[in-house]
Amino acid sequence: MNTKLKHQSVADDPIERHFYEIIQLIGEDPEREGLIETPKRIAKMYREIFSGLHENPEEILQKTFPAEGTKDIVIVQDIPFYSVCEHHFVPFFGKVHIGYIPNERIVGLSKFARLVDVFARRPQVQERITNEIVNTIQKVVNPLGVICVVEAEHMCMTMRGIKKPGSLTRTIAKSGVFDSDELPNYYEERFFKMLNKEI
Ligand SMILES: Nc1nc2c(ncn2[C@@H]2O[C@H](COP(=O)(O)OP(=O)(O)OP(=O)(O)O)[C@@H](O)[C@H]2O)c(=O)[nH]1
Ligand SMILES: [Zn+2]
Numbered sequence: 001m002n003t004k005l006k007h008q009s010v011a012d013d014p015i016e017r018h019f020y021e022i023i024q025l026i027g028e029d030p031e032r033e034g035l036i037e038t039p040k041r042i043a044k045m046y047r048e049i050f051s052g053l054h055e056n057p058e059e060i061l062q063k064t065f066p067a068e069g070t071k072d073i074v075i076v077q078d079i080p081f082y083s084v085c086e087h088h089f090v091p092f093f094g095k096v097h098i099g100y101i102p103n104e105r106i107v108g109l110s111k112f113a114r115l116v117d118v119f120a121r122r123p124q125v126q127e128r129i130t131n132e133i134v135n136t137i138q139k140v141v142n143p144l145g146v147i148c149v150v151e152a153e154h155m156c157m158t159m160r161g162i163k164k165p166g167s168l169t170r171t172i173a174k175s176g177v178f179d180s181d182e183l184p185n186y187y188e189e190r191f192f193k194m195l196n197k198e199i
Pocket of ligand 2: 085086088089090154157
């Protein structure tokens with residue numbers, strides 16, 4: 001008997017074993033050359049794209065620096081992200097824009113991108129990523145306010161189902177001074193002007 005045969009079906013890794021079965025169940029041959037290592041590849045990829053489940057987002061924001069007199073909005077925009085929609089397990093991807101007004105401490109800029117990755121690398125809905133980013137920064141860094149906009153294209157709306165390529169979903173979450181009842185909100189308006197490079 002060819003010892004290579006049924007390799008993945010008896011693999012120690014349960015993700016590998018289950019994908020071997022899924023390939024069979026869709027009517028494909030998991031033993032053919034092109035697919036023989038696919039369950040192993042998918043298991044490795046799943047551990048990468050869902051690695052955020054095993055990371056603590058609050059740890060990322062532990063190290064901060066003195067605010068150095070910063071009183072205005074700091075924006076990090078166009079942070080690219082790739083996530084997986086929890087309803088269909090297909091990708092949604094786009095850009096995140098984060099603004100905050102420091103209180104006494106500022107955050108290292110790279111930490112915002114790390115925070116985005118931790119939340120994106122989980123089965124997600126776009127609204128939750130947006131809220132989680134704001135809530136975590138507000139809770140750990142305690143700035144005067146945080147605002148986050150996420151823009152994304154959802155493959156579950158383009159490659160399947162309703163099939164509307166190019167449709168864009170925008171979500172927004174706010175805290176502190178960005179979230180006051182006063183309308184129009186000065187800080188929110190200023191954030192969007194800065195985002196459009198008008199300031
Ligand atoms: N609010 C929200 N909905 C999402 C997100 N990602 C996917 N969805 C939606 O989740 C919904 C799941 O709807 P269901 O009716 O349970 O599933 P379905 O029959 O596959 O839906 P269709 O996509 O309409 O074919 C769909 O309307 C998706 O567009 C997201 O990030 N946020
Ligand atoms: Zn979906």
